[in-house]
Amino acid sequence: MSSHERLEVECPSCRAKQDILIWKSINVTRDPEMKEQLFTGKVNYFTCSTCGFEGFISAPLVYDDMDKKICVNYVPVEYLEDDGYLQDSFTSDGLVRLVLHKDTAPIADTGYFRHAHIVFSMAELIRYVLFRDRLTQVFDAAQEQ
Ligand SMILES: [Zn+2]
Structure with missing residues (x-):
């Protein structure tokens, strides 16, 4: 499933605060329209309603294509300073640490993830x-040839 949260962010330019929808993961198999949104630069893109400043939000994003078994993780460079984030998200050899909650069904094929x-x-x-x-x-x- 795709997941998002609504957060109050401060414009890096004029400091005005505003609510914005931040996507944490997009599952393009279940939500194909999210791929379109991503490609047109509408996912986690911020436009300040006060001063017009715009740019991508520094928030990690997981792209998951279950059909093609493609998973891409965006890690904002600032997060490399965050020991807790790195330890929770990755193993020491750079694999993604799977965080499965109690109420989450086990994922059958997590290799690509x-x-x-x-x-x-x-x-x-x-x-x-x-x-x-x-x-x-x-x-x-x-293959078709
Ligand atoms: Zn602004």
Whole structure:
């Protein structure tokens, strides 16, 4: 499932506070429209209603394509300073630590999730997804011949 939360953020330019919807994960298999939103730069993008400042929010984002088994994690560079975040989110060898809550059904195939591709900018996240989609296209076409 895709998940989001509504948070009050402060504009980095004019300090005005406003509520914004922050996506923590997007599951493009269950919510295909979220992929469109991502590609058009509408996910975790902030536009200040006071001064017009705009830019991506520094919030980690998980991209999950269950069909193609593609998982990409965006880690804002600021989060590399956060020991707690790193320990909770990753293993020492850079795999994703799976945090399963009691009420979550066990995930059958988590291999691709654990080996998520890690990126450090939203632009790179989008580029990587485009790259994987192209690979799928090219190899599917080759198979049909
Ligand atoms: Zn502002």
